[in-house]
Amino acid sequence: MPSWLTRWISDKTPTKKDLLAVYSVSVFFVYSWTLFSSFYRMPSWLFAHTFPEILSFYAYAFTVNFIESILLLILVLAWDFSLLFFLRDKRGFQTRAVLLAAAVMISVIEQLVSYGSYETIDLFLKNRSVWWLVTVTAGSLVSAIVSRLGWVRGVLEGFAERASIFMYIYLPLAALSVAVVLYRNIF
Amino acid sequence: MISRRDFLKMAAAAAGAAALPAAFARGAESDRPNIVIFLCDAFSARHASLYGYPRRTTPFLDQFAEKATVYHNHYSGSNYTTTGTASMLTGMLPWKHRAINYGGLVAREFAHDNPFTLLGSAYERLAFAQNPWPERLMGQYSGDVDRFLSYYSYSLLHAGPAQNLFQNDFAVASVALDDFSMAAQHGAYPGSSIFDYLFKSAVLSAPDDRRAIRYRAGFPEIMDPGYYVPYLNEEVYDGVFNEITDLQAGGKPYFAYFHLYSPHFPYRPRNDYRQRFNGDGYVPVVKPVHPLAGGDGLSQDYLNGQHDLYDRQISQIDDEFGFLLSRLESSGALDNTYFIFTSDHGELFERGFVGHGFQFLYEPVVKIPLIIRAPGQTRRVDVDAPTSNTDILPTLLSIANKEIPAELDGLVLPELGGTADPDRAIFSMVAVDNSSFGPLYKAVVSMRKGIYKIIGYFGYDLEDEFELFHLDDDPEELNSLVKKSPDVFSLMKDELLAGLNESNKPFLR
Numbered sequence: 286m287p288s289w290l291t292r293w294i295s296d297k298t299p300t301k302k303d304l305l306a307v308y309s310v311s312v313f314f315v316y317s318w319t320l321f322s323s324f325y326r327m328p329s330w331l332f333a334h335t336f337p338e339i340l341s342f343y344a345y346a347f348t349v350n351f352i353e354s355i356l357l358l359i360l361v362l363a364w365d366f367s368l369l370f371f372l373r374d375k376r377g378f379q380t381r382a383v384l385l386a387a388a389v390m391i392s393v394i395e396q397l398v399s400y401g402s403y404e405t406i407d408l409f410l411k412n413r414s415v416w417w418l419v420t421v422t423a424g425s426l427v428s429a430i431v432s433r434l435g436w437v438r439g440v441l442e443g444f445a446e447r448a449s450i451f452m453y454i455y456l457p458l459a460a461l462s463v464a465v466v467l468y469r470n471i472f
Numbered sequence: 473m474i475s476r477r478d479f480l481k482m483a484a485a486a487a488g489a490a491a492l493p494a495a496f497a498r499g500a501e502s503d504r505p506n507i508v509i510f511l512c513d514a515f516s517a518r519h520a521s522l523y524g525y526p527r528r529t530t531p532f533l534d535q536f537a538e539k540a541t542v543y544h545n546h547y548s549g550s551n552y553t554t555t556g557t558a559s560m561l562t563g564m565l566p567w568k569h570r571a572i573n574y575g576g577l578v579a580r581e582f583a584h585d586n587p588f589t590l591l592g593s594a595y596e597r598l599a600f601a602q603n604p605w606p607e608r609l610m611g612q613y614s615g616d617v618d619r620f621l622s623y624y625s626y627s628l629l630h631a632g633p634a635q636n637l638f639q640n641d642f643a644v645a646s647v648a649l650d651d652f653s654m655a656a657q658h659g660a661y662p663g664s665s666i667f668d669y670l671f672k673s674a675v676l677s678a679p680d681d682r683r684a685i686r687y688r689a690g691f692p693e694i695m696d697p698g699y700y701v702p703y704l705n706e707e708v709y710d711g712v713f714n715e716i717t718d719l720q721a722g723g724k725p726y727f728a729y730f731h732l733y734s735p736h737f738p739y740r741p742r743n744d745y746r747q748r749f750n751g752d753g754y755v756p757v758v759k760p761v762h763p764l765a766g767g768d769g770l771s772q773d774y775l776n777g778q779h780d781l782y783d784r785q786i787s788q789i790d791d792e793f794g795f796l797l798s799r800l801e802s803s804g805a806l807d808n809t810y811f812i813f814t815s816d817h818g819e820l821f822e823r824g825f826v827g828h829g830f831q832f833l834y835e836p837v838v839k840i841p842l843i844i845r846a847p848g849q850t851r852r853v854d855v856d857a858p859t860s861n862t863d864i865l866p867t868l869l870s871i872a873n874k875e876i877p878a879e880l881d882g883l884v885l886p887e888l889g890g891t892a893d894p895d896r897a898i899f900s901m902v903a904v905d906n907s908s909f910g911p912l913y914k915a916v917v918s919m920r921k922g923i924y925k926i927i928g929y930f931g932y933d934l935e936d937e938f939e940l941f942h943l944d945d946d947p948e949e950l951n952s953l954v955k956k957s958p959d960v961f962s963l964m965k966d967e968l969l970a971g972l973n974e975s976n977k978p979f980l981r
Contacts, residue, residue: 315665319653322661326652332907333573335580338644345648346663353666393669397662403700406676413673469641 297366299378304358306445307382309452311357314390315350316455341469347455347462354455361385368425377432380441384431388424392416504594504725505847506809507587507868508716511560511729512789513553513603514736514828516818517546518836519786522843526754529786532794533841536813539849541887545858546842547898547920548817552829555902556816556840556861557606557731561586563865563880565899567912567975572903574829575605575651577612577643579908585877587727587868588616595872596724598715600625601731602694602708604650606816610729611642619715623694626711627703628683629675675701692740692785694733705734705742709792713799720805727868731816734789737827739781745788749780757948761824763934764831769824779821808847810871814861815840831902833918833927834949838900844888857892858920859885860899866890897921897967905931911976919968925949926964930972938965 299307323346330339361382368381396416400409431437517523520530522537523544549559549566558564558571558578562585566572570579577583584590588597588610600621601607607623614620620639638645653664654671662668683704684691691702712730719726741748756779761769793813800806817828820837828837842859862882869876870889884890903915914931920943927939939952940961954961 318665319663322663323652325661326663329573332909333576334647335909338577338647341641341644342648342652345645346653349649349653349664349667353664356666390665393665397665397669397672401660403695406700409672410676466638466641469644470638471640 299362299382303378303382305449305452306379306442307361307386308354308358309448309450310383310386310445311354311361312455313448313451314386315354315357316347316451316458318390318394319346319350341465344462344465344469347459348466350455351459351463357386357389360389364389364421364424368429377429377438379445380432380438381428383441383445384428385424388420388428392420504873505871506719506725507591507595507727507812507871508809509587509729509812509814509864510712510793511557511731511814511816512735512793513731513733513816514819515786515815515841516820516836517815517839517841518818519783520841523841527749527752527783529783530790532790532797533813533843535794536797536845537843538852540811540843540845541849541853541855541885543842543844543855543859543885545856545898545920546814546840546861547858547900548815548838548840548861549900551817551820551833551837551900551902552904553603553816554605554609558609560814560816560861560864561606561609563862563877563882565860565862565881565975566901566903567972568879568881570908571609572901572906572908572912572915574904575608575647576908577647578609582879583612585865585880586610586613586616587729587865589613590865590869590874590877591727591872592874594725596719596722596726598719598726598728600712600715600729602627602703602733603731603736604646604694606731608643608646608650611646614639614642621715624701626708627694627701628691628707629701686742686744687740688743689746690738690740692734693738695736695738703733705732705789705792708732708734709796713796716800716805717803720803732789735782735785735819737819739778739785741781741784741788745784748784748787756821757950759822759948759950762832764929764932765824770826775821775824775826778826782819782821806845806847810847810868811845812864813841813843814864816861829902829904831916831929831932833900833902833916835925835943835947838918842885844885846888853887855886855892857886857894858896858898863890895922897971899971909979911979912972915972917968917972919964919971921964921967924953924960924964926961926968928965928968928972940964 323343330342364385365378365381396409396413399405519525520533521528522530522533522542548556550556552574554571554574554576555566558569559566562569562578562582564582564585569582571577588599591597597617598619598621599610599617601610602623604623610617610620653662654668655662691704694701694703712732716728719728756776758772818837818840819828820826820832820834822834822836823832825832840861860882862880863885864882866876866880866882867885867888867890870884886892898920899917901915901917903912905914906912912930916927916929916932918925918927923942923944925941925943929937936952936954938954938961939949940954940957941949941951942953
């Protein structure tokens with residue numbers, strides 16, 4: 286591979302530290318949403334299900350979350366790489382990725398919540414493309430612009446760095462969850 | 473004039489019938505009869521002409537009944553799917569089996585009391601519940617089901633649900649994935665964000681096809697628990713025929729449980745049924761709004777509109793049932809088969825309320841059809857004694873010469889080995905607001921005994937905790953006799969409370 290190409294790729298590729306930070310943020314968003322929504326189910330679960338069953342629900346949910354968090358990371362990376370050259374700046378990768386991950390999650394959750402009822406199925410289907418057009422456009426512009434502001438970069442990179450604690454909490458939980466799901470289905 | 477669809481169906485039936493005799497001959501070698509439970513979800517006996525409904529909604533069911541045993545006072549253990557179905561499958565009342573919450577499960581110690589496990593491997597066992605809640609109940613013993621069809625089967629969606637991956641842990645996976653991770657459709661926050669979004673997009677985009685022209689108001693849909701899964705009754709009933717045909721061809725005695733979704737809400741009859749009963753002069757009895765219906769309740773116009781749609785939906789499935797039956801009869805599939813037509817609960821269009829569940833236990837929502845055709849039965853038998861859907865399991869076991877576990881509440885049905893008891897107490901209950909692990913403090917319990925029926929509302933802030941009706945004089949349950957017949961009320965109340973207290977004992981220790 287020619288050296289200029291290697292250098293070009295290297296310039297465009299985030300470092301391992303960057304990737305971990307962004308993955309931490311993905312993990313934080315995905316798992317936190319699940320925990321948040323599970324609190325709404327807890328009263329009915331406690332009425333109808335045993336404690337081991339409830340723990341098993343979490344095991345399934347965290348297994349799903351694990352796959353989702355990787356999907357979100359891939360999506361964010363793909364989005365970031367697809368940004369036009371003039372919008373990109375390697376130094377702002379973490380900031381952009383955090384904003385893009387937030388944009389994806391906010392858009393997804395807002396659509397699920399806004400069009401959550403049977404009566405809004407048609408609206409959901411009709412408005413999907415508009416939602417994503419706005420999300421992609423706004424997300425790209427905001428992340429490209431904001432990532433050039435030093436103080437914002439500082440705040441968001443700080444957030445990404447601190448979010449790594451969630452990775453260290455949730456990933457072992459995910460591993461345990463996968464083991465539980467496998468155990469329940471094999472034995 | 474014969475339609476293209478009917479022509480194709482008849483051609484398929486003829487071809488199927490021609491291919492089957494050899495297989496049926498093999499099936500006939502066994503002494504054990506086959507058993508088919510054919511359950512239509514939310515089918516109220518009060519809306520079937522077979523049971524005296526003024527509209528001619530069920531001519532084919534009437535025809536089926538001509539060579540069958542018709543139970544005229546058959547009650548579900550509850551007023552909605554989970555609890556009602558669990559009562560039928562376990563042969564126990566809800567206060568014992570404890571599947572009392574929406575989408576709940578049978579208590580672990582009683583989960584083995586079900587037809588699949590108790591009939592055993594001598595039978596080829598098939599389970600197909602179009603409703604995910606009974607599917608989940610059967611998921612508690614999926615290892616004892618030889619062919620376990622997902623609720624998506626024969627629907628317009630070809631994607632299998634995720635829990636198909638988790639057959640060994642079906643019940644728990646079903647709650648985790650169907651009820652939680654991917655369940656945005658009911659206004660609840662889904663546990664999963666990205667997967668739920670992708671699933672929702674795929675599921676809701678799928679059903680647009682040319683068949684929609686025959687369903688101007690939309691396809692009928694399975695609505696619980698997560699997503700609305702569209703289906704066509706024509707295709708589902710074809711699927712039932714194919715499954716029975718396959719079981720027959722297997723040559724082994726079989727037990728098949730079909731739990732079909734229609735006429736469950738949303739009522740979406742095909743176009744050619746949408747005008748049926750228009751202008752026939754039938755007007756439902758107007759009843760006062762129940763305090764638990766919420767405020768002023770739904771308007772009478774809305775109730776009547778839904779009532780008509782429901783009748784049309786029943787009319788369509790009666791036609792489908794008639795066609796299925798004719799195919800099964802002509803193929804010989806019923807020759808050595810007990811064929812049981814029933815439901816899990818009824819439906820209500822009165823007192824400001826539409827549907828089922830909630831705190832109502834009036835006749836339309838707990839009285840369900842039960843028609844059983846025995847092999848070779850040539851005449852109609854009518855049973856007026858009250859029966860419960862907890863009687864189904866002991867009856868199946870009796871038919872199959874299997875031992876009936878002592879813990880079952882149900883009895884073998886009259887005319888199928890049991891004796892008629894006109895004074896037997898028949899209980900129904902709903903306790904969705906109560907923990908399944910504790911005594912029933914918040915519940916509605918009804919008891920029919922003889923010609924009387926008492927309903928007790930426990931834990932609800934109501935002026936009248938009890939209602940008492942004379943079902944012969946007041947079949948619409950409009951005039952409570954609590955004050956007018958204090959002696960009867962006292963006897964009925966004592967027996968109801970005795971039953972409730974007895975069931976609560978294990979939880980009070």
